[in-house]
Amino acid sequence: MSLPDVLARIDHDLDAATDRLLDLLRIPSISTDPAFKEDCDRAADWLVEDLNSIGIKTTKRPNPGHPMVVGHVDGPADKPHILFYGHYDVQPVDPLNLWHRDPFDPAVEDTAKGRVIRGRGAADDKGQLMTFVEALRAWKAVKGDFPCRMTFFFEGEEESGSPSLVPFMEENADELRADYAMICDTGMFQSKVPSIVTMLRGLMGEEVTITGPDLDLHSGMYGGVSMNPARVLSKVIASLHDDTGRITVPGFYDGVPELPDDIQAQWQGLAFDHDSFLGDVGLSKPAGEQDRMPIEMIWSRPTCEVNGMWSGYTGAGFKTVLPSQAHAKISFRLVGTQDPHVIRDSFRKMVTDMMPEDCEATFHAHGSSQGSVFETTAPAFEDARKALTDEWNVPAAYVGCGGSIPIAGHFQKILDTTPVLIGFGKDDDAIHSPNEKYDLESFHKGIRSWARILDAMT
Amino acid sequence: MSLPDVLARIDHDLDAATDRLLDLLRIPSISTDPAFKEDCDRAADWLVEDLNSIGIKTTKRPNPGHPMVVGHVDGPADKPHILFYGHYDVQPVDPLNLWHRDPFDPAVEDTAKGRVIRGRGAADDKGQLMTFVEALRAWKAVKGDFPCRMTFFFEGEEESGSPSLVPFMEENADELRADYAMICDTGMFQSKVPSIVTMLRGLMGEEVTITGPDLDLHSGMYGGVSMNPARVLSKVIASLHDDTGRITVPGFYDGVPELPDDIQAQWQGLAFDHDSFLGDVGLSKPAGEQDRMPIEMIWSRPTCEVNGMWSGYTGAGFKTVLPSQAHAKISFRLVGTQDPHVIRDSFRKMVTDMMPEDCEATFHAHGSSQGSVFETTAPAFEDARKALTDEWNVPAAYVGCGGSIPIAGHFQKILDTTPVLIGFGKDDDAIHSPNEKYDLESFHKGIRSWARILDAMT
Structure with a gap:
């Protein structure tokens, strides 16, 4: 059984995978608001049950804030140990009156730009997190086993500053340490180019x-x-x-720091279309520091x-x-x-x-x-870049990211684990805003991307 | 039967008068918030019933906003026709958590500074409005009739800009026109000096x-x-x-305008104690225009x-x-x-x-x-000033007022009626704020003041 069989299984299982995601999206796990504490707990329970159902030994790990979800699968010593990180908590939903549907009654909608999964958390981060899980579900179903030693590590406080994360990582460093930490919480450059983020604010x-x-x-x-x-x-x-x-x-x-010349050249090569980036949200002019490229304003200033x-x-x-x-x-x-x-x-x-x-x-x-910059010298980066290029038929790129994913730096510093940030969000996903969505294409090809990446890395 | 009998009756009836006011204060007539529309209507009904019970022929007059309450009493042609104006609507109550009691569950409380009537609207303006009503109730009970031709005119939109007031006044000008409009919605200078306001912002x-x-x-x-x-x-x-x-x-x-020299001299004579005016609310320094007296900042700038x-x-x-x-x-x-x-x-x-x-x-x-300035040449002013001086044992003063009581200008311009602004509020009444109160002394001596003023004017 080979990669094409896994990809075919993913295609065949897409409706069921989407239904599972909708089920998770129905849980209003808003971490910043104490009123939703029980819902955060329910979302953790949902993940524990789902991962165990695939054969990943998973438990809910209490801590002073919302619980962690940690699962493990053994694998041969000559293959990399891969950790998957995501977060099951979501942003608040106000202003509620601007949503055209209940943010926690999600659905697949047909839009002029294609089919989307609409609901709070669809893109940030439940939909992205489930791309890992669905890839592994298909892999196991087709091949009967997992590709390598793996750890699953999902938190429920990312949208409220992850107060429990560092203490938990420090206390459980031996259990969590891996070769690579795959983090699926970022987007595609210009909504088209599959991207690996190597710079975070x-x-x-x-x-x-x-x-x-x-x-x-x-x-x-x-x-x-x-x-x-x-x-x-x-x-x-x-x-x-x-x-x-x-x-x-x-x-x-x-x-x-000033941007090194090589990165400046690389970013200029990406031909960032700031007219449409701003135009999509009703703006026309970069409003940041004078004499800076818009892409610098977003990624490195x-x-x-x-x-x-x-x-x-x-x-x-x-x-x-x-x-x-x-x-x-x-x-x-x-x-x-x-x-x-x-x-x-x-x-x-x-x-x-x-x-x-x-x-x-x-x-x-x-x-x-603090901000972070990651070296891309480890072989996994080129494996992943090639796998992404194959799936999306567009050359994948190393990019910056204006957002803050502190966990990436924590993996590096606390666990000596190399973070690999790959995600399938698009600029118009409206994360943190009313009417958040995740393209069905992002979900489907995201799942397929992880199957290809795992195949390339193992 | 003479003035002392009326004053004695007021003293004797104070507990019952206070209970009536508490009853009116229980109605949450917040005019700016549409959720309280029915409550505004109930407050109007309450006043209609109470005025009629004294023998003042009163009706509720619908209009596009909250209703007006208008009542009339006939009187001899050789005595002045006096109108009484007040408003039965109140300010919103947020932030609710700063109230130490339900703002619409009012009560008489003992405090270090004396007994107070606590609740939203106690001072602004239900308590002040009821000083008229209680004075007339006592007058009628003692003398069997009223002192002169009178009109009662209470509105329910003062705290939300009085949108219906001018059209109503214009449509009913012949009915409402009087010699004097007594307006009880102001305070006592420095909380001690009985005052007639002759300047409004x-x-x-x-x-x-x-x-x-x-x-x-x-x-x-x-x-x-x-x-x-x-x-x-x-x-x-x-x-x-x-x-x-x-x-x-x-x-x-x-x-x-710059302040005329005579008014400037008069205001300096009032020896405004801005240290305690500001100190009472936790401030120390006048923060307005440089080189202006604090009393100017409040009254005439x-x-x-x-x-x-x-x-x-x-x-x-x-x-x-x-x-x-x-x-x-x-x-x-x-x-x-x-x-x-x-x-x-x-x-x-x-x-x-x-x-x-x-x-x-x-x-x-x-x-x-617009702002207003009122001449004090009509005889009623000196009658009222003397009556107030007698009641409070402190020489009453002509003062300015930083607040806006547009109705005063409307009486002047639309009805050719002379406004006389007399009120018994104190600086620490916390009107528009949490824990609003009206001193029981203000209520009691306010009622007595109107009896004296009516006696002097008729």
């Missing part, structure tokens, strides 16, 4: 609260004489970038973004309140050797120094991770 | 929405290259004041305040979203002959001109009114 999140008066005041009685924290917060946010788009936090650019802000009365109608507090969630994407802890301290000092009399800034730290 | 409210990308984006994928509307809104808000506290909207100060703003993810945890939209509710307090329509247009042009490529600003108009 880090992330540092801060929540700042500015307090002025002790209580909400009547703007008629106190307006004009009292400090308004919403105005103070606006000043802070407005000052975080200068007129050229550079971030003004002192020391922010320490450790930000650090950023500072407001992810949320709120103050005062935000309901229907009007309320002439002078708010006591103003809040913002602000995140920084980091590259090179930028140190998230140093930047966090510098940001806090900058904001604190801006406070006028009668205003106080307090801070709440969200997660942080 | 106007109000103009705007809601601005800035739209960048068509949908919420992943800040990892699009961060750094896409325009973030939360940043753009922050820039707009940060630019609305210059470093000296002046408002930068072009033409904003057209029509703002125009303002621009952010009453609410929101963008992106505002829930628990963190979401790395790049928001599609950012919103703010912004209001301007107006004085002199500042024209709200001209300022609205100028504000919109200023914001629109600030929009970078790929961002669009849209606007929603909330209500608007």
